[in-house]
Structure formats: C-alpha cells, structure tokens
Amino acid sequence: MIDEKHENKAVDISSLIERQIAAKIKYLQELNEAVDAHHDREVYQLLDNQRYAKEIEHREQQPNNQGVMSLVNDLADQLSNYLSVKLIKYLGKTYPFFYYEEYQTGHYRIYFGNWWDRRQFGELDVLNVRFSFDQTEYAKLQKSFELAKDNKRYNSDRIEKISSENDRLQGLIDHQREREEERQSVESQLEEINARSGLFESNKNKETRQELVDQLQKLEDEEQEARTASKTIHENEQVVLSLSKENTILSYEQKSIIDTFGSFEDFELANRNLYADYLASLEGGNSEEGKVSADEQ
Amino acid sequence: MNNSKTLSSSPRERLTVLADSFKDVLKMGQKYVDLVDQLAQTEDPQEMLSATSQLVKLDLQNAFVDFPQHYQAADYYLIFMGRLLEKHGIDAVQVSENVRHEFIARIEPIADSDSFKFMVNGDEAAFTEQGEQEPLFYLDLKNRLMQFDNRALVNYFIVRALTSHSDLDLRNAVKPLIAFANELQTDLDFTINLGILNTENGRSFNLVQPDLDLTVIDQLFVATAENDYMLMNLPKNNGAQLVLDQGIKLDIAFDPDDYSQQWFFAVNDPTAQVSFFDTLLHYHLIRKWYLDNRSALAVRSDKMVLAPDEEESDEYVEPTEVFTPQVGTLEEDGDQHDE
Incomplete structure (x- = not known):
C-alpha cells in the first residue's frame, strides 16, 4: 500500500480504500469457495501466493499481498486442521513410517514409527507443508546413517x-x-x-x-x-x-527410510520437495480424489 | 472270606460259599476276557472307551484264582489311544510291547530317540515322555477330559527335543497327539484343551506372573534389530506385536479395558494354522527370548480339575507301585501345573 504513489490525494484516498476492500473481499470469497469445495491446492495458493508462484508455477518475484493474507491470521489453527486431512492422508502413503498426534487444534506432533518404542520427532507444519523435525533427534538419525557406512551403530x-x-x-x-x-x-x-x-x-x-x-x-x-x-x-x-x-x-528408522526412499539423501531431497510434490499431487483441485485412488492401486 | 463267619458254618455251607466265591472270580475273569476282546476287536470308539474305562479299574487280585496280571492300567490307556488313532488311519504313533510286557508308544519322526507311556494317578493318566518324565497331556476317561500341559510341552519339545531334532520333525510329532485330541472330541464328546498347541486365532495364553516388567519386552525389541522382524506397539499401548512371516503375528499384550492388566500371548495368522507352540518351535528369536526370560514369561496351564466324587472314591484301587506317578520328578522348578 505504501509503495503505491498517489499524487491526487483528495480523490484517490476513497477509491484506494474501495480497491483495497474489494481486493480483501475477493480474497475472502476465493478462499471461502476454495475451502467450501475442498480445493486444497487453491487454498495453499491463496495462503502463500509467493511460494506457490515460485515452486509450482516457477515464476519468481511474485510478492505476497500481506494486506489480504493477514485477514485469516487468526484462523491459522483452524485452516491447519482443515488442510491436515488430505495432507496426512498423502503423507500416510509417501512417509508411511510417520504418525501424527493433534495435541491441540491444528498442531501435530510427529512420531517416527509405531514400533515398541518410538521417538517424538518434531512437528508437522501443515500450512507450510513442511516437517519441523526435532533437531536433536534428527541429528541422531543422521549420525547413525553415517555410522552405518562403517557398520557401526549409534551407541x-x-x-x-x-x-x-x-x-x-x-x-x-x-x-x-x-x-x-x-x-x-x-x-x-x-x-x-x-x-x-x-x-x-x-x-x-x-x-x-x-x-x-x-x-x-x-x-x-x-x-x-x-x-x-x-x-x-x-x-x-x-x-x-x-x-x-x-x-x-x-x-x-533407518530401515524404514531405506525401504521407502532408498537412502537418507533421497529422504532429505523428498523433504525439500514436499511442498511442490504434494501440491502437484492435488492436481489443480478438482480431480485430486481420482489421483489418490490411482496411487492406491 | 470272613473267617469268623465260615468257621461257624457247616461243611455244606462252607462249600457253597467257596463255590460261589469261585463263581464270582471266574465271572470276573470272563468279564476281563470279554473286555480285552472288546478293546481288541471293536471298531466303535464308544466301545473302545467303555472297555478301557472298565479294564483300568479291574482288579484281578483274589484268594481263589491266580490270574497272571498280564497288563497294567497304563497299558490299556495306551492301547486305547493306539486303537482310536488306528481307526482314523493315523499310523505315526506306534504302540508296541516291550520285554517286560509293558506297552510303549513311539512317535514318528522322533521314534528313534524317545518313548512314551501313560502314568496313572486316580482317574487321570498322563501321557509321559520316559526320559525326563514330562507329562505332555492328561487323559481322564471317566470325566471325558483331555488336556495338554503347556509347561511339559515346552520342557520336552522346545528345551530338550529341539537339540536333536528339526523343528519340522517336532511339528510332525505333535500332529498325531493333536489328532488324538480331536478324535476324542468328535467321536467321544471329550472336553479337550490343546493349550499352546491351539492354532485358532483369538486364543490367548495368560502368563503365570501377575505383572510383567516392560524391560522384558525391551529385550525382544532389541533382539529384533538383528533380523527382519519388527516389534510394533499395540494401538492402545497395551503391549507389543511381533510381525513375523506370511502375516503371522505374535502379541504379548493385556486387555486395555481390564484393570487387572493380565498379560497374555496370542498368535494370529491368516489361515489360523499357527500356534504359540509353533512360533516357539520355529523362531529362534522368540524361543531364545522366551527361555531367557522364562520365569517372567511362562504361560499358565489352566488345567481343569474336577472335584473328587465322594461316593466312588472308595472303589478306587490304588495302582501297583510300578505305576505310582513320580510327581516329585516333575517339579523341576516350581508348580508343575504352570508352564
């Protein structure tokens, strides 16, 4: 807003307000429709247009309009809860060894595995489609992959x-x-x-x-x-x-990662590409259900 | 045979009494021969059972006729078992007579090493391995009960026989015993308890100990790291599940809705053909863990015991000393009824 230059103050201040409000209404309407239709990909686009443009459309320099996006800041937990349904379903297939516990609305703890003794491994950041791993636990896993090359184990x-x-x-x-x-x-x-x-x-x-x-x-x-x-x-x-x-x-944990990704490096690569891969799997919004069931076969 | 009575009688009366006594004894002898005949000849399981039940109670001792005691109660139990299996075409159990006129059983494919005999104690006869005196199962003809002894099954097959036979051979050796139990159930309406040989899904075997230290499960977890099987957590944190080959799963768990937290073993597999016993027999991982922690993990035998019948207890004839069950030798480390 500040960037925009308006010389003629008297006329433009009200039209500016109108334009801004129209933009906000449009944003909220689009978000409302996307949520209503469960077009998660569109929801993600609306929540972070800059990242969407960069990672999905490969268009750089697409700034986020904070003025409209901040409208839903107080809905972050609810949106996270809403978007988690499809995301966790997707992750269930791509990362079959992770388990999630919603300890408060929209906040998910990650557990690595469902075996006899397992570790809490960080949190799932649903809105950013990102794992936020516990660094101490992650470092142990990384170390044990390194040691495995010498046939040694962590302890x-x-x-x-x-x-x-x-x-x-x-x-x-x-x-x-x-x-x-x-x-x-x-x-x-x-x-x-x-x-x-x-x-x-x-x-x-x-x-x-x-x-x-x-x-x-x-x-x-x-x-x-x-x-x-x-x-x-x-x-x-x-x-x-x-x-x-x-x-x-x-x-x-090592066995699970190797079974699913082949190597720790490929696991890390998948983590980096998670946002793009996940949104791509959503197929523009309408046919994602068909995509998921195709994966199941 | 009451001397004070016979002394006061006339010679004629005394002869009559004597003749009557002989008649009774001879009648008993005839009955004995008929029963032996019946057991040997009949193809009807009910008649086999009836003949055996009477033969094991028949006492040929008397003052008038000296019947040689050719076979003992234990022998008739074994002949009965052999005849019932024979009727069903199962020839893996070979019953034969040794030089002391005792019948012994040998089971293919472990016939070369071990032999079995019944040990009789009251109404109950225990099918007992002769080397270490392990009573593999108990047979009660009167109450129509047949039940395996979990502890003895582990002692004999898992601890001992496995050192000299393959798991496959031992599984085959167990088969005719299970078949015998099933025949008793279908032909003669016996109540049977297969214990840890039961392959039905959903069967659970309670541990003897009321509590289980979770570090015992930790040990199994650690041991799985050396092979391809994984130990999973049960959904309600009520124990662990070992995932084995071909969809076979071994649970060590308790009922989450039961406040007593009674721990048990249970095996589930897609075709309901694998017993807890089979997993011990086949998987070194499970066997080693179970035997290393046997005091914590031993499963109960849950032996059915019937209240003694007061009226008939007087008729009970103490078996000759050859067949006195050697209960003491069975109690190797604790209660023999607990596996």
Whole structure:
C-alpha cells in the first residue's frame, strides 16, 4: 500500500480504500469457495501466493499481498486442521513410517514409527507443508546413517565400554577366593615383618613393610568394590539395555527410510520437495480424489 | 472270606460259599476276557472307551484264582489311544510291547530317540515322555477330559527335543497327539484343551506372573534389530506385536479395558494354522527370548480339575507301585501345573 504513489490525494484516498476492500473481499470469497469445495491446492495458493508462484508455477518475484493474507491470521489453527486431512492422508502413503498426534487444534506432533518404542520427532507444519523435525533427534538419525557406512551403530562404543567394565567387575566377583588367600598370605608376611621391626628397623624391612601395606590396601579396595559389583553390574545392564533400545529404534528408522526412499539423501531431497510434490499431487483441485485412488492401486 | 463267619458254618455251607466265591472270580475273569476282546476287536470308539474305562479299574487280585496280571492300567490307556488313532488311519504313533510286557508308544519322526507311556494317578493318566518324565497331556476317561500341559510341552519339545531334532520333525510329532485330541472330541464328546498347541486365532495364553516388567519386552525389541522382524506397539499401548512371516503375528499384550492388566500371548495368522507352540518351535528369536526370560514369561496351564466324587472314591484301587506317578520328578522348578 505504501509503495503505491498517489499524487491526487483528495480523490484517490476513497477509491484506494474501495480497491483495497474489494481486493480483501475477493480474497475472502476465493478462499471461502476454495475451502467450501475442498480445493486444497487453491487454498495453499491463496495462503502463500509467493511460494506457490515460485515452486509450482516457477515464476519468481511474485510478492505476497500481506494486506489480504493477514485477514485469516487468526484462523491459522483452524485452516491447519482443515488442510491436515488430505495432507496426512498423502503423507500416510509417501512417509508411511510417520504418525501424527493433534495435541491441540491444528498442531501435530510427529512420531517416527509405531514400533515398541518410538521417538517424538518434531512437528508437522501443515500450512507450510513442511516437517519441523526435532533437531536433536534428527541429528541422531543422521549420525547413525553415517555410522552405518562403517557398520557401526549409534551407541556401540558406549555399550562396548560398559560391557568391558562389567567384565572387569565380574572378574572381581569371580576372584574373591584368590583375593582372600592372597590377603591372608600378605597379612601373615606383615606379621612376620612386624615381629622383626624394633627401634632399629632396617630400611629394607621398612620398604618391604610399606609394600605389603600397599598390597593389602589394594586388596581391600578390590574387596570393597566386589561387594557392590553385582549391583553395579545390574545397573550397567539396564543402561546397556536402554542404549541398545535406542540403537534398535534408530535401526528401525533407518530401515524404514531405506525401504521407502532408498537412502537418507533421497529422504532429505523428498523433504525439500514436499511442498511442490504434494501440491502437484492435488492436481489443480478438482480431480485430486481420482489421483489418490490411482496411487492406491 | 470272613473267617469268623465260615468257621461257624457247616461243611455244606462252607462249600457253597467257596463255590460261589469261585463263581464270582471266574465271572470276573470272563468279564476281563470279554473286555480285552472288546478293546481288541471293536471298531466303535464308544466301545473302545467303555472297555478301557472298565479294564483300568479291574482288579484281578483274589484268594481263589491266580490270574497272571498280564497288563497294567497304563497299558490299556495306551492301547486305547493306539486303537482310536488306528481307526482314523493315523499310523505315526506306534504302540508296541516291550520285554517286560509293558506297552510303549513311539512317535514318528522322533521314534528313534524317545518313548512314551501313560502314568496313572486316580482317574487321570498322563501321557509321559520316559526320559525326563514330562507329562505332555492328561487323559481322564471317566470325566471325558483331555488336556495338554503347556509347561511339559515346552520342557520336552522346545528345551530338550529341539537339540536333536528339526523343528519340522517336532511339528510332525505333535500332529498325531493333536489328532488324538480331536478324535476324542468328535467321536467321544471329550472336553479337550490343546493349550499352546491351539492354532485358532483369538486364543490367548495368560502368563503365570501377575505383572510383567516392560524391560522384558525391551529385550525382544532389541533382539529384533538383528533380523527382519519388527516389534510394533499395540494401538492402545497395551503391549507389543511381533510381525513375523506370511502375516503371522505374535502379541504379548493385556486387555486395555481390564484393570487387572493380565498379560497374555496370542498368535494370529491368516489361515489360523499357527500356534504359540509353533512360533516357539520355529523362531529362534522368540524361543531364545522366551527361555531367557522364562520365569517372567511362562504361560499358565489352566488345567481343569474336577472335584473328587465322594461316593466312588472308595472303589478306587490304588495302582501297583510300578505305576505310582513320580510327581516329585516333575517339579523341576516350581508348580508343575504352570508352564
């Protein structure tokens, strides 16, 4: 509005208002008709003309008329809910591993998979036909695709580390008897030495005694650790289980993406093209139902 | 045979009593021969059952005629089973007599390794594998009941026999036992309980334990990462579903509308031909998980027990000691009725 230049203020201000109102009415009427007929593609065009022109009609430089578009800002949640029906149906076929939960009108959480344990993976931005992935979760998936090239899994290193710690602890438990025998032998050696120590103790005697005391301390430390070892082992096993679970979730996710898209790169490409691909699938508005059922066959 | 009575009688009376006693015993002997004949000859399942029911109760011990006790109750149960299967043309169970005049059964295709006998305890006879004394099923002719023992089925087939036989062989070995159960049901109106051998969809097998630690299911989930099967979440968060080959699905679940949250196993497949037992037998993944966590996952046997009949309990004849069921050896780790 500001861009428009009108020299003759007196006449033009009212005609300007009339034109603007007419444009707003036209916009609302078109949107109303598109919604009424469930012509979702047209609705998307009306909601973001600039993007539509660029990605569907390949016309750049088509500015959005914010003055008319802002009219429906307060209907964003309802429009999102309305448009989600066809979009989620489409995504059900193209991204069969995503599940959605509408936690409030027009707002959808994405869940990756319907397997035993699954991750919340971000949100679905219906109005912009876009996944808004949880960056932390997404990074894990990306990382595990990278690791898969080296035949490794996301938590493999940590699992290995904890497992070898468990092996060490189990060793402490298993060698309790040897430790006890050693302790008795060290103690009796110490007694012998103590018997020989007096006011004029030789340096060698002192050294040996210190060694024996240290040895005894080490054995006692190990004994102390062995006493709580089985509890620690059990706790570690639980940690390993939950790490393995995360590995499993990631492997299910990788498998799903490979089954559907062939590779992670193709998955990312599909995400980038989602808007264009989805609107193209809507076939101008009238025949999209025919398109969907053709896909089903 | 009451001495105080016979002593006070005249010689003539005493002879009459003696003759009557002989007549009774001989009559019993004749009845015995007739029943043996009936069991051997009849093609009518009702008559097979009737002859067997009487033979297993018949006590030939008496003071007058020394009938050699040729066969025991356990043998008649086995002959009955063999005859009924024979009538239906099933020859996978071979019943034969050993040198001690005991009948034993061998089942193709595991006939070379294991043999089976009935162990009699009151009205109930347990079809028992001889090596580890696993009672695979219980037969009660009087109350017309036949029920498999889930725990013994797992112990014998899944834990033990699978180390020396293929899953296919064992599945074939189970078939004639299921056929016997079905014949009892159709021919003789028995109530049967196939337990974990049941292949009907919608059958569920409750776990013994009232609660299930979900980390046990986590373990199965983690194990699936190594192969092509996936463990899915059930829609109402009431458990998990393992998706296997050819549309076969194994659920470990509870009824979401039941506040007690009783966990159970259930197998569903498109043709209703796969039992929970079959999944244990065929899938290493399931078997290993089940056996590793058996204390948590064991399924109940749900054995039907009938209240003892007071009036007839006096007529019950204790079987000779050879057939005293060795209940103690069955209780390897806990309640023998729980799988």
